[in-house]
Amino acid sequence: MAPTVAPFGTWDSPISADLLASEGVSLVQIAPNASKPKSDPHSPDKIYYVEGRPAEQGRFCIVECTFVPNASAQLRDVLPQEYSARTWVHGYGGGAFTRQYNNNLAFSDGKTNGVYSMDPRTMQVDCIIAGDDKVFYGDLDARDDILQRWILAIREDHRSETVVNSIVAIDIKTGTVHTVVSGADFYTHPQLSVAANRQAMICWMQWNHPDMPWTGSQLFIASWTVDESSKGETPRVDAPICISGRPGSESVAQPKWNYEDGSLLFCNDISGYWQLYRLETGSTTPALVRLRGLEEGNFAGPEWWLGSSSFAFLDHDTIVALWTKNAVQRLVMVDLQSSSYEFPPFPPIENQTPSLRQVSGHHFAFIGSTPNKPDALYSVASKHQDDLTIVKSSSNIPISATYYSEAEPISFQRTHGPEREELSHAMFIPPKNPGYNGRHDELPPLIISMHGGPTAEVGPGLNIEWQYWTTRGYALAAVNYSGSSGYSRTYRTGLDGQWGIADVADAASCVEHLASAGLIDRTRVGIMGGSAGGYACLQALCSYPDMFAGGVSLYGISDVKALIQETEKFESHYADRLLFGANRTPSDREKEQILHARSPLYHAERIKAATLLLQGLEDRIVPPNQTQGMADVIKKHNGDVKVIFFEGEGHGFLRAESLERSITAQEQWWRKTLVRDAEV
Secondary structure, eight states: OOOEEOOTTOOOOSOOHHHHHHSBOEEEEEOOOOSSOOSSTTSOEEEEEEEEEGGGTTEEEEEEEEEOTTSOOEEEEOSOTTOOBOOOGGGTOBOOEEEBTTSOEEEEBTTTOOEEEEETTTTEEEEEEOOOTTEEEEEEEBOSGGGTTEEEEEEEEOSSSSOEEEEEEEETTTOOEEEEEOSSSEEEEEEEEEOTTSOEEEEEEEEOTTOOTTTSOEEEEEEEEEEEETTEEEEEEEEEEEEEEBTTTBOEEEEEEOTTTOOEEEEEOTTSSOEEEEEOTTOSSOEEOOOTTOTTSBSOOOOOSBTOBSEEESSSSEEEEEEEETTEEEEEEEETTTTEEEOOSOOOBBOSSOBEEEEETTEEEEEEEETTEEEEEEEEOSTTOOSOEEEEESBOOOOOGGGOOOOEEEEEEOOSSSOTTSEEEEEEEOOOOTTEEOOTTOOOOEEEEEOSTTTOOOOSSOOHHHHHHHTTTOEEEEEEOTTOSSSOHHHHGGGTTTTTTHHHHHHHHHHHHHHHTTSSOTTSEEEEEETHHHHHHHHHHHHSTTTOSEEEEESOOSOHHHHHHHSOGGGTTHHHHHHHOTTOOOOHHHHHHHHHHTOGGGGGGGOOSEEEEEEETTOSSSOHHHHHHHHHHHHHTTOOEEEEEETTOBSBOOSHHHHHHHHHHHHHHHHHHHSOGGGO
């Protein structure tokens, strides 16, 4: 049957709002394995991972995955319904569970903030620390034999006016919490290991305001001792040494012990890219792992979430890693001894919440998407495997692959903003639906998508939500604007002092490029984004009022001064660098001028586009009063604005009913603003 000719934006799609909201899960994190090999080498391999389930009110469920030879993997929920494996440390969480030495699971419960131990065989749950609504635990580690009695964790304590972060050791037997490292503003990646000389060692990352972990952080190692007395056992950390990183200019990421020899592998971006470094046992001077041809790429990324893992040991000298160049990730096998590598014959990967873990031997698993497959849990059983095996897909929507529109990486000249001689980047996804063609006399409307962060990135992986729009006849461009990761540190720091200027200028330049290439209708362009992407959306509507016909901001920032004053500790100084520049302290008068100039709230009278504002009422990052204030100002100036609040939702919508309501509202908005009345 010949395709139906119909206006772009009006096509019928098999991807409905209710299916998108309810027939899928978010795949969040794979637990690290225990440090020792299996006691029975013939027993099936197992991993545990977390699914975020909109249909269960956004609950995060731990799932056991058993790999059966010559059969499909067996999946089983092991977390009782009343628990949710989530943490609120830094406002974003991560690292909410880990495997223990005895194959039990330790987890932080997002409903109570308590810490628990669970036997996955029986689903018996034992409380270790009772919940407290002002104390959060995350980045749990309990893998090594020396941790039989202890769980290492990051504790974030909100019980006093000043929020205090520290590394603690939790006594599994008594529930006693011992602070072992403190004094810095932030910590991540606490891990223990027994080195070759049998000295127990601990490593961790730390940083202080005004840095973020990707702008300036340090990696420490120290000895671990447990003192015994009549009052019980007390852990102690001695002789800490900073082995890498520097405040303000050099960041480290993802330290991992090699449990066979006690060496430590991590990433550092001193070269301009997060490259691999190795610290040998007994040394305090790490060495670069020189991989010729991979120097201008990244083995890590900005760590918004605790427990990130984009590489894993497979044996003493072999790792598997996700390597990123120009926002496109590839799996690579690295021989650390010979400094050689090879790319398996797998497609490009997009991994938004890095989680790659060894299963056993050369068997590994990771979460990611490919250009024609949505986010999934993948398994690679051996280094000779030619295909990726899907264990669990994030989407259960029954749709033919003929509907999928693959993302096309594009680079374009900046025609707006301060750096007009440089290139910016985006992923362009044209409209596609096998049942429809657009009219010969029209070009498709365009939706510009601005990612959050603003240090996030967008890769070529299949995004079902974007397909929701492209199957209806919209083109979509996801802009990797100045400040995005996935490129160099220079590109990532290009937004310093230019937030609200360079990012939105790149969005405008992307529109000009696509319009000049005859790919979109420049008179029908909308812009959308969440969080920092929502801020970019609002700022773009103010800065380029004649370019955009509509805008959708999801929990976007409207007042950067209020953001600085009200947001979580983790990001409370982040905006300083973005607004004022690195290592620069403006006068109070200049600071007020910049804050006023970069806040859409104070320039909303310029907005000509119809604006939709979507906001969670429990948002701790961008409080609801920011969204309400923006709506009030637009209304005051007779602008077209609609605001929708979502009860029980925070910084990002997790519940099925909220997701469906949000998607439906967005579709109605784009129909109203990007599809002409005569066409509907």
